Amino acid sequence: MTTRIILSASDPHLPHRRPLVTVRVRRVYDPPEPDDGVRVLVDRLWPRGLSKDAARVDEWPKALTPSTELRRWYHAQEDTADSYEEFRRRYEAELAAPEAAESLDALRELVGRGPVTLLSATKSPDHSHASVLVELLTSGREPQAVA
Numbered sequence: 001m002t003t004r005i006i007l008s009a010s011d012p013h014l015p016h017r018r019p020l021v022t023v024r025v026r027r028v029y030d031p032p033e034p035d036d037g038v039r040v041l042v043d044r045l046w047p048r049g050l051s052k053d054a055a056r057v058d059e060w061p062k063a064l065t066p067s068t069e070l071r072r073w074y075h076a077q078e079d080t081a082d083s084y085e086e087f088r089r090r091y092e093a094e095l096a097a098p099e100a101a102e103s104l105d106a107l108r109e110l111v112g113r114g115p116v117t118l119l120s121a122t123k124s125p126d127h128s129h130a131s132v133l134v135e136l137l138t139s140g141r142e143p144q145a146v147a
Contacts, residue, residue, distance in 0.1 A: 023111055023137050025130045028119040032056045037115025040107065042130055044071065047121040057119065059110070063103040066091050066129050084127050091132050095143035104136065104143070111137050 022037070028047045032039065041047075041057045044065035066074070070090050077083035095104055110116050116137075122128040136143060 022115040023134050024115070024117045025125045025134060026117050026119055027123075027125075028055055028057075028121050035115060036117040038110050039117050039119055040110070041119045042133060043120050043122075044068065055119070059107075061103040061107065063099045064095070064107065064133065067094055070094065079127070087129075088132050089144070089146065091129055092136075092143040093146040095132075095136070096145035101143070104133075107133075108137060108140075 024036070026036070028041060028043070029050060038058045039056055040059040040061065041055070042061075042064055044062060044067075047055070066087075070087070073090075074083065074087045077087075094100055107116070118130050118133055120128060120130045122130065125131060135141070
């Protein structure tokens with residue numbers, strides 16, 4: 001499954017005029033495509049059964065991935081909107097930490113230079129950390145720390 005988000009500088013509804021931004025989410029098991037741009041693995045663990053040559057990963061910023069504890073908590077929950085929202089809240093709190101925030105800024109710089117494809121082994125990218133990253137990258141919003 002491919003998710004494509006495009007923001008255009010000519011869109012009058014954008015809060016700040018941004019250059020054209022393309023961020024895609026794809027399964028890491030799918031073959032690379034010419035328009036992937038920079039391929040960024042956003043999973044903490046390397047995907048099972050996939051060679052590094054076949055994956056063609058350009059970047060692997062582990063500081064952007066959910067912690068092992070958060071990942072285990074989320075996988076143990078029922079698949080509900082409430083559990084996803086709680087996961088999103090906790091993950092954004094992790095992204096607000098200094099090392100993760102620095103990695104998020106570096107990823108934003110990559111997105112500013114051209115197309116970026118976020119790669120994940122997840123079967124449900126719309127309810128995963130990848131969708132949280134896409135929203136943060138395309139909105140320019142900073143992650144919210146837990147109060």
